Amino acid sequence: MPARRRNDGLNMKGVNAMRIYGDTQSGNCLKVKWTADHLGLPYEWHDVDIMAGESRTEAFLKRNPFGQVPVLELDDGRTLAQSNAIIGFLARDSELIPADAYSEARMRAWLFWEQYSHEPYIAVCRFHMVYLGKPASEREGWRVERGEAALDVMEAHLKDRDWLVGDALTLADISLLAYTRLAHEGGFDLAARPALRRWIAAAERALGLAAVH
Numbered sequence: 295m296p297a298r299r300r301n302d303g304l305n306m307k308g309v310n311a312m313r314i315y316g317d318t319q320s321g322n323c324l325k326v327k328w329t330a331d332h333l334g335l336p337y338e339w340h341d342v343d344i345m346a347g348e349s350r351t352e353a354f355l356k357r358n359p360f361g362q363v364p365v366l367e368l369d370d371g372r373t374l375a376q377s378n379a380i381i382g383f384l385a386r387d388s389e390l391i392p393a394d395a396y397s398e399a400r401m402r403a404w405l406f407w408e409q410y411s412h413e414p415y416i417a418v419c420r421f422h423m424v425y426l427g428k429p430a431s432e433r434e435g436w437r438v439e440r441g442e443a444a445l446d447v448m449e450a451h452l453k454d455r456d457w458l459v460g461d462a463l464t465l466a467d468i469s470l471l472a473y474t475r476l477a478h479e480g481g482f483d484l485a486a487r488p489a490l491r492r493w494i495a496a497a498e499r500a501l502g503l504a505a506v507h
């Protein structure tokens with residue numbers, strides 16, 4: 295069977311820039327920005343104020359019926375939602391995806407884990423505090439517990455590794471960096487998690503981001 299071609303025929307480095315619809319306070323959106331920036335892909339950034347309902351307008355819902363950012367819009371008008379799907383698309387055939395099939399699968403396992411076992415707890419606690427202005431004491435206990443457990447899993451995994459998968463930055467690091475580096479804004483404390491703090495600093499350096507800690 296011939297090897298599958300991953301190029302869809304679009305020239306991502308072409309003249310017409312793609313558009314990213316997002317909120318620069320949102321980790322899900324920043325994953326997409328960091329990936330495009332790291333790969334040197336040209337894009338136009340369009341700010342969407344989710345608190346003002348801009349992700350629920352008729353025009354926006356045509357781009358993403360779920361009414362959420364981020365959304366990628368290609369120069370031919372096709373759109374793509376879901377942060378981890380978008381970064382996978384942008385980074386196809388790049389060094390951000392391990393070449394070896396098993397390592398690539400492990401990287402994708404972290405992306406699924408991020409959306410099911412990390413983001414709903416850490417990012418949502420942060421949403422309640424940063425966007426809705428609630429104090430840490432009003433966070434939902436079950437959500438806090440699962441967020442703490444997710445951070446513990448990462449701390450244990452990174453204890454004797456520099457990166458989540460293999461020996462270089464991959465999409466797994468980009469995806470998980472987004473809300474882990476902002477965990478304190480959701481009331482989580484990384485002080486007793488030295489491996490996580492070291493990994494955050496290394497990933498921020500690799501992406502050229504100013505440190506948040």
Ligand SMILES: N[C@@H](CCC(=O)N[C@@H](CS)C(=O)NCC(=O)O)C(=O)O
Nearest residue numbers: 320322344361362363364376377378
């Ligand atoms: N699973 C989605 C989650 C996207 C998401 O939750 N987006 C939030 C901002 S971080 C949003 O647009 N919320 C507005 C709304 O739901 O109305 C992804 O990874 O892209």
